[in-house]
Amino acid sequence: xxxxxxxxxxxxxxxxxxxxxxxxxxxxxxxxxxxxxGLWRADAQTIALLSSLSNQFTETxxxxxxxxxxxxxxxxxxxxxxxxxxxxxxxxxxxxxQELENKR
Amino acid sequence: xxxxxxxxxxxGVVVFAFxxxxxxxxxxxxxxxxxxKAFLDxxxxxxxxxESAETITYDFDNVVIVEPDKNNIREHQVWINKGRYQxxxxxxxxxxxxxxxxxxxxxxxxxxxxxxxxxxxCHNRTEMLMYPEAPQEYLSSYSYNSLWATVIMFKKSxxxxxxxxxxxxxQNNYDHYANIHSFVGGIFRNDYALTLALKIVNGHSxxxxxxxxxxxxxxxxxxSVYADALDVFDCKGEDFNTKFTVMFDHWKNSKMRKEYTMxxxxxxxxxxxxxxxxxxxx
Numbered sequence: 104x105x106x107x108x109x110x111x112x113x114x115x116x117x118x119x120x121x122x123x124x125x126x127x128x129x130x131x132x133x134x135x136x137x138x139x140x141g142l143w144r145a146d147a148q149t150i151a152l153l154s155s156l157s158n159q160f161t162e163t164x165x166x167x168x169x170x171x172x173x174x175x176x177x178x179x180x181x182x183x184x185x186x187x188x189x190x191x192x193x194x195x196x197x198x199x200x201q202e203l204e205n206k207r
Numbered sequence: 208x209x210x211x212x213x214x215x216x217x218x219g220v221v222v223f224a225f226x227x228x229x230x231x232x233x234x235x236x237x238x239x240x241x242x243x244k245a246f247l248d249x250x251x252x253x254x255x256x257x258e259s260a261e262t263i264t265y266d267f268d269n270v271v272i273v274e275p276d277k278n279n280i281r282e283h284q285v286w287i288n289k290g291r292y293q294x295x296x297x298x299x300x301x302x303x304x305x306x307x308x309x310x311x312x313x314x315x316x317x318x319x320x321x322x323x324x325x326x327x328x329c330h331n332r333t334e335m336l337m338y339p340e341a342p343q344e345y346l347s348s349y350s351y352n353s354l355w356a357t358v359i360m361f362k363k364s365x366x367x368x369x370x371x372x373x374x375x376x377x378q379n380n381y382d383h384y385a386n387i388h389s390f391v392g393g394i395f396r397n398d399y400a401l402t403l404a405l406k407i408v409n410g411h412s413x414x415x416x417x418x419x420x421x422x423x424x425x426x427x428x429x430x431s432v433y434a435d436a437l438d439v440f441d442c443k444g445e446d447f448n449t450k451f452t453v454m455f456d457h458w459k460n461s462k463m464r465k466e467y468t469m470x471x472x473x474x475x476x477x478x479x480x481x482x483x484x485x486x487x488x489x
Contacts, residue, residue: 106433109452121339125468
């Protein structure tokens with residue numbers, strides 16, 4: 104039996120909350136990257152901090168990574184990696200969210 | 208006794224599979240190995256016994272035959288899950304992923320684990336598909352949050368060796384630790400043994416880099432998973448399905464409502480072997 108028939112026969116309702124939770128779980132893990140000797144999450148906070156520091160005419164800084172270790176990083180290079188990763192993952196997340204949002 | 212077909216490779220997957228009277232674990236291991244090859248581009252070594260090895264149809268990179276410890280009974284059946292500590296000695300790889308055979312790989316995400324630690328990492332948190340409020344598992348109310356032996360990454364190192372030696376020690380003294388930590392000791396669980404082993408090696412402190420920084424996704428109770436298509440292996444090549452429909456029995460005020468969602472390209476672990484066989488065989 105194919106899954107469409109299964110859903111129809113069971114009179115199952117699409118759970119948007121579960122879809123949202125699944126997408127969050129899936130894409131949050133994709134936002135993690137190991138670089139320059141630390142482990143980073145490409146989130147808004149880290150990107151904003153790096154972006155702000157990159158305007159201070161400093162090349163390096165020390166950040167606390169997701170393992171709570173202080174790591175000296177080269178700002179421009181890390182900012183580029185995290186921004187690229189963020190954009191790619193969020194675009195993918197948005198596309199799949201739109202796909203699931205139309206389900207009933 | 209080890210039968211090695213290819214030269215030692217730096218990275219690879221190790222799976223333990225011993226057939227029982229109820230389930231064909233070797234078949235599950237083959238399903239897992241095919242996906243490890245396709246999504247992670249890693250070779251797989253199977254650790255099994257003589258009898259189970261005769262049922263192998265997949266071309267594993269290595270087949271390691273061991274004498275299984277059948278001294279574990281669950282639901283009146285022999286459950287061969289002891290001996291996971293041997294992974295360190297038996298793995299032909301410098302960097303190894305030890306996977307439960309019922310872990311369904313749908314992405315290359317696990318490759319990231321090799322970047323997270325110089326020695327060892329495993330999951331310390333879980334998420335139940337369609338049941339996000341499910342609590343984390345504890346060994347007991349007086350003990351630790353359980354770690355999970357479903358996915359273990361280790362690199363040959365003194366520290367990883369110590370962890371697996373501690374795992375052996377905990378396995379050999381499981382009832383003693385069950386007594387101390389107030390959990391049921393009758394059935395051996397690798398998850399609990401690993402939790403205790405890692406705590407011992409770390410001097411009962413937390414080392415964040417030992418934990419994979421995302422949740423282990425489980426398919427829990429009242430939840431069914433159906434593959435949207437079967438994997439195809441033919442002369443044209445291999446085509447792996449990564450889309451699944453998840454159905455959940457949502458109970459509220461003594462009434463049950465079926466809910467579903469759809470997932471794709473996401474790794475998950477199925478504890479229910481009947482469900483796993485359903486996905487595997489359609």
